[in-house]
Amino acid sequence: MADIDADALEREPLNDTLITGKATYRSLEDQITNMVFNQRTHPQSWLFIFVVGFLLLNLLMMAMTWLLYKGVGVWGINIPCAWGFDIINFVWWIGIGHAGTLISAILLLLRQQWRNSINRFAEAMTLFAVACAGIYPLFHTGRPWVAFYWLGPIGPNILGLWPQFRSPLVWDVFAVSTYASVSLMFWFVGLIPDLATLRDKTDNKALKVLFGMIAMGWRGSARHWERYETAYLILAGLSTPLVLSVHTIVSFDFAVGIVPGWHTTIFPPYFVAGAVYAGFAMVLTLAIPIRAWYGLKNQITMRHLDWMAKVMLTTGLIVFYGYIMEVFYGWYSGNRFEWAMILNRFKGPYAIFYWALIACNGVIPQVLWNPKWRRNLVVLFFVSQVVSIGMWLERYIIIPVSLTRDFLPSSWGYYTPSVWDFGMFAGTIGLFICLMFLFIRFMPIINIFEMKDLLSRIHHARHAADDHNHTDVDGTHAPVTGTLVSAEE
Amino acid sequence: MNSQSNSSIYGLVAEFDDPDKILEAVTKMKAAGYRQIDAYSPFPIHGMTDALDCHDPKVPWLIFIMGIAGTFAGYSLEYMTSTPVLDHLPRFIRLLPGVNEMSYPMNIGGRPFHSWPNFIPVAFETTILFAALGAVVGMLLLNGLPRPHHPIFNAPRFELASQDKFILCVEAADPNFSYEDTWQFLQSLGPDIVSEVER
Numbered sequence: 001m002a003d004i005d006a007d008a009l010e011r012e013p014l015n016d017t018l019i020t021g022k023a024t025y026r027s028l029e030d031q032i033t034n035m036v037f038n039q040r041t042h043p044q045s046w047l048f049i050f051v052v053g054f055l056l057l058n059l060l061m062m063a064m065t066w067l068l069y070k071g072v073g074v075w076g077i078n079i080p081c082a083w084g085f086d087i088i089n090f091v092w093w094i095g096i097g098h099a100g101t102l103i104s105a106i107l108l109l110l111r112q113q114w115r116n117s118i119n120r121f122a123e124a125m126t127l128f129a130v131a132c133a134g135i136y137p138l139f140h141t142g143r144p145w146v147a148f149y150w151l152g153p154i155g156p157n158i159l160g161l162w163p164q165f166r167s168p169l170v171w172d173v174f175a176v177s178t179y180a181s182v183s184l185m186f187w188f189v190g191l192i193p194d195l196a197t198l199r200d201k202t203d204n205k206a207l208k209v210l211f212g213m214i215a216m217g218w219r220g221s222a223r224h225w226e227r228y229e230t231a232y233l234i235l236a237g238l239s240t241p242l243v244l245s246v247h248t249i250v251s252f253d254f255a256v257g258i259v260p261g262w263h264t265t266i267f268p269p270y271f272v273a274g275a276v277y278a279g280f281a282m283v284l285t286l287a288i289p290i291r292a293w294y295g296l297k298n299q300i301t302m303r304h305l306d307w308m309a310k311v312m313l314t315t316g317l318i319v320f321y322g323y324i325m326e327v328f329y330g331w332y333s334g335n336r337f338e339w340a341m342i343l344n345r346f347k348g349p350y351a352i353f354y355w356a357l358i359a360c361n362g363v364i365p366q367v368l369w370n371p372k373w374r375r376n377l378v379v380l381f382f383v384s385q386v387v388s389i390g391m392w393l394e395r396y397i398i399i400p401v402s403l404t405r406d407f408l409p410s411s412w413g414y415y416t417p418s419v420w421d422f423g424m425f426a427g428t429i430g431l432f433i434c435l436m437f438l439f440i441r442f443m444p445i446i447n448i449f450e451m452k453d454l455l456s457r458i459h460h461a462r463h464a465a466d467d468h469n470h471t472d473v474d475g476t477h478a479p480v481t482g483t484l485v486s487a488e489e
Numbered sequence: 490m491n492s493q494s495n496s497s498i499y500g501l502v503a504e505f506d507d508p509d510k511i512l513e514a515v516t517k518m519k520a521a522g523y524r525q526i527d528a529y530s531p532f533p534i535h536g537m538t539d540a541l542d543c544h545d546p547k548v549p550w551l552i553f554i555m556g557i558a559g560t561f562a563g564y565s566l567e568y569m570t571s572t573p574v575l576d577h578l579p580r581f582i583r584l585l586p587g588v589n590e591m592s593y594p595m596n597i598g599g600r601p602f603h604s605w606p607n608f609i610p611v612a613f614e615t616t617i618l619f620a621a622l623g624a625v626v627g628m629l630l631l632n633g634l635p636r637p638h639h640p641i642f643n644a645p646r647f648e649l650a651s652q653d654k655f656i657l658c659v660e661a662a663d664p665n666f667s668y669e670d671t672w673q674f675l676q677s678l679g680p681d682i683v684s685e686v687e688r
């Protein structure tokens with residue numbers, strides 16, 4: 001059955017093989033479905049992390065209940081700084097979600113087949129991150145049960161008014177809810193053939209019915225695959241501008257305002273790059289432990305991690321360029337409020353956060369230039385954590401620093417988050433962990449049919465290479481190559 | 490057996506263990522004049538659409554039309570609720586339930602009621618939303634899904650078609666179908682097993 005070359009896994013060599021060891025369609029499938037069918041494969045660490053997540057989730061419930069009982073005054077927000085942790089965390093979570101869409105949609109359009117083994121759980125990560133993000137603006141309204149009338153297109157509110165369609169905040173509602181819906185559909189469409197595989201593999205009657213219902217009678221007909229592939233490709237084509245528009249619109253929440261530090265045209269591209277940066281950090285944070293715990297090192301190889309690290313490094317440089325441009329703009333605009341804001345970032349009351357941001361997002365990730373460090377999983381995991389913190393600090397710098405020191409000194413203030421702010425933040429991390437770990441336990445975390453497709457393509461590429469003067473296939477030219485042995489013969 | 494075959498069986502299936510083999514088999518069946526054939530596989534086989542000649546242009550068109558509908562829906566929502574356009578309607582229409590509530594234009598900082606650049610983001614998002622709904626729902630409906638049961642599931646070992654086997658089916662409805670001849674022909678294509686599918 002699973003015929004995997006154990007020696008090759010020990011050393012984890014970096015080559016251009018996207019599936020290492022010997023693999024067959026059956027062995028790839030068994031490896032992934034085993035995580036669903038054989039619940040004993042899940043290690044103790046699964047339970048430990050899930051319990052931590054579940055406790056934090058309960059903290060979220062407490063924080064939200066207290067908030068609804070008492071009002072938004074339990075948070076640290078005040079009048080110059082009415083956007084505190086809510087918007088910081090909202091933007092942070094939404095940004096994390098973007099890597100999932102980038103991997104599933106943009107890399108599909110660019111025919112990057114290394115996405116096949118990471119797209120499923122990256123898409124799940126997107127969904128769960130968007131769920132966490134959505135909580136913040138909704139509860140920031142204080143009365144979420146009527147917020148739909150203020151924000152959504154479902155009719156005039158109690159004052160007879162419609163949402164203000166000239167406001168970026170309303171654009172944001174449309175962008176984020178469309179993003180959540182389209183991400184869910186994309187993820188579900190990808191799951192249908194895999195659920196059919198689960199249905200056909202299980203002997204358990206109840207599970208067969210359950211998977212059968214969700215797979216909706218998928219039977220893998222060539223005519224179905226034809227429409228499926230067309231629809232999937234076009235969905236990817238739709239998700240690509242969507243993901244760019246979502247974070248662009250999130251940045252419009254700031255850039256359309258006239259507050260110093262927000263009113264710059266660099267915001268949309270620099271927010272999108274920052275989103276992908278934080279998202280890849282989160283994908284790495286999840287992928288590094290998961291592939292070790294579940295023996296998936298042959299499907300999520302060092303090559304995958306290396307490429308993800310490179311994407312992170314590239315987007316990090318774009319973000320760092322954004323920071324430099326912000327400073328340049330503050331000086332070159334000749335606007336005294338802009339320049340005062342820059343100086344305030346450098347040496348004002350929040351200066352320590354600013355320099356921590358520069359260290360986390362600008363300086364420390366540069367270690368990834370060195371291939372040796374990039375391929376060291378401890379270093380890579382550490383850098384991913386640093387980037388996650390850095391991207392959170394970035395939003396902290398953008399929001400309270402600008403809001404508490406705007407045009408008039410008489411309206412200056414200071415922002416201190418309350419314990420409930422931290423409770424809610426920790427709580428959404430708990431929600432994310434719970435959802436993610438339930439997903440790992442009960443769903444195929446790697447796209448089974450795409451991995452089989454990839455195996456078939458690798459097999460073909462290898463045969464083509466054998467026919468062609470017996471030269472080795474150069475990894476930089478062919479999309480999939482390498483020393484893989486498909487044991488189909 | 491031949492006389493009753495067309496009514497009591499759905500068709501004949503041949504099982505292959507490699508995508509190339511089934512692709513070759515489908516090409517040969519097409520050349521032999523069979524039309525009602527289908528290939529069931531665990532993943533899309535490159536070239537199978539051409540071999541079966543089953544390209545369906547309806548999906549992209551549906552998505553395009555849904556996208557246009559989305560743009561129209563989003564923009565007209567904004568236009569009708571943010572401008573006094575509905576005030577020009579005849580009185581009996583304005584008095585219909587819901588119509589008067591649609592229109593409550595607000596003068597914000599002296600901006601024009603029809604401030605179209607501000608209406609683009611929402612119209613863009615509804616375009617994507619409608620088009621994506623069209624892609625998913627359209628793909629499923631055109632495929633005839635959800636459909637909990639289909640005669641092909643009666644094929645022996647059909648559960649392997651979502652795992653690592655590739656199954657070619659010739660339906661009894663095919664004009665060229667004759668039990669013995671088709672069985673012989675399928676055998677000649679080099680499958681692992683040929684079997685019949687009950688209706």
